Amino acid sequence: MTGDEHAEEADYGEDFGVDESAGIRMLTPEEARAYFDAEVRRELGISGDEFLANYHAGVYVGHEDDTPQLRWCLALLPWGEPGYERRGVPVSI
Numbered sequence: 001m002t003g004d005e006h007a008e009e010a011d012y013g014e015d016f017g018v019d020e021s022a023g024i025r026m027l028t029p030e031e032a033r034a035y036f037d038a039e040v041r042r043e044l045g046i047s048g049d050e051f052l053a054n055y056h057a058g059v060y061v062g063h064e065d066d067t068p069q070l071r072w073c074l075a076l077l078p079w080g081e082p083g084y085e086r087r088g089v090p091v092s093i
Contacts, residue, residue, distance in 0.1 A: 035079060036079040037049075037080065043072055044073055052077075052081070055074075055077065060074065
């Protein structure tokens with residue numbers, strides 16, 4: 001299969017088909033944003049908005065691997081970005 005064929009098959013706008021009976025459900029965009037904010041507060045002691053402002057100002061450039069806490073928060077960036085649209089985010093429940 002070529003990369004083009006794979007891209008044609010991918011439809012990220014569809015439900016992932018997550019089964020809540022398996023202990024996983026989809027977060028709404030609002031729940032994902034709240035999760036992002038709570039994790040950043042827990043890991044770094046600042047709000048999600050402050051973290052995003054620092055990120056966009058380049059504060060973390062060159063420090064991405066300094067701590068596991070920062071790496072985790074950077075991994076969650078898509079959930080915190082304003083305007084990030086997704087039908088849901090699968091999480092364990």
